[in-house]
Amino acid sequence: MSEKHPIIAVTGSSGAGTSTVKTAMEHIFRREHINPVIVEGDSFHRYNRLEMKEAIKDFDAKGKNLSHFGADANLFDKLEELFRTYSESGTGQIRRYLHNEEEAAPYDKKPGTFTDWTLIPDGTDLLFYEGLHGGVVSGDIDVAKHVDLLIGVVPVVNLEWIQKIHRDTAERGYATEVVTDTILRRMYDYVHFISPQFSRTDINFQRVPLVDTSNPFIARDIPTPDESAVVIRFREHGSQNFPYLLQMLHNSYMSRPNSIVVPGGKMGLAMELVLTPRIHALMENKRKHG
Numbered sequence: 001m002s003e004k005h006p007i008i009a010v011t012g013s014s015g016a017g018t019s020t021v022k023t024a025m026e027h028i029f030r031r032e033h034i035n036p037v038i039v040e041g042d043s044f045h046r047y048n049r050l051e052m053k054e055a056i057k058d059f060d061a062k063g064k065n066l067s068h069f070g071a072d073a074n075l076f077d078k079l080e081e082l083f084r085t086y087s088e089s090g091t092g093q094i095r096r097y098l099h100n101e102e103e104a105a106p107y108d109k110k111p112g113t114f115t116d117w118t119l120i121p122d123g124t125d126l127l128f129y130e131g132l133h134g135g136v137v138s139g140d141i142d143v144a145k146h147v148d149l150l151i152g153v154v155p156v157v158n159l160e161w162i163q164k165i166h167r168d169t170a171e172r173g174y175a176t177e178v179v180t181d182t183i184l185r186r187m188y189d190y191v192h193f194i195s196p197q198f199s200r201t202d203i204n205f206q207r208v209p210l211v212d213t214s215n216p217f218i219a220r221d222i223p224t225p226d227e228s229a230v231v232i233r234f235r236e237h238g239s240q241n242f243p244y245l246l247q248m249l250h251n252s253y254m255s256r257p258n259s260i261v262v263p264g265g266k267m268g269l270a271m272e273l274v275l276t277p278r279i280h281a282l283m284e285n286k287r288k289h290g
Helices: 020-030 050-063 076-089 099-109 156-169 174-197 241-250 266-288
Strands: 007-011 036-040 124-129 148-154 203-210 229-233 253-256 258-263
Touching: 007 020, 020 124, 020 148, 020 266, 076 124, 124 148, 124 266, 148 156, 148 174, 148 266, 156 174, 156 203, 203 266, 229 266, 241 253, 241 258, 241 266, 258 266
Parallel strands: 007 124, 007 148, 036 124, 148 203
Antiparallel strands: 203 229, 229 258, 253 258
């Protein structure tokens, strides 16, 4: 952790709601006049898109699973190195993963590849990471220990599966059976690398559907935000002004001394109300020690 060069990490799988927290963060950064360096977790994958397909075949031939959730498909050592060097000096090596033609065109590269590694320029106020492994611990590698504010964004697992099946079939053209096989292939890594992170977070946002999702593999629709609730859990009981949140978030209530439940449609607002004072405190501490 660092007083001069703070790190904020949002960890959660694709479709979990990380885009909502990213939008909330952008609003906060703009209001607070914060200049962040933004790091996407995909940029620390070990393989590009074509290499990953070949690597999965190689692992399958050996009777082993490979997924983007686990250590074998990621550069955990490089991610920890980035967090450590940024917390010490405000710099470090980063790159981008180019998801599509639009992102790849400015670099004259193909979609599904990476940009070259570059050095973070001087003058950023903090590092903001969004991806799968902001709080990962694996063997001797401990990414979480370098993070000043660790945020988990996770739906209940049936909802996560529904969102993945709908996205991969509608947007990527995969058959439901293929997506189901991917979910099964990822399960070991999900249990050992993804889930444990949510016990290390300072704040968790968990979306819970209020409609029947008991069989996610036949669900026709993704539950809407208004068909959901969001459970916000704080690691430290006294770290939040709960009366203020209850007043500002209509129809919210306390479910435990460290948890508040808010309507799903208010998730973005809740994130801004919860995270703004935390980020403000990080920046105040940075100024004091600058």
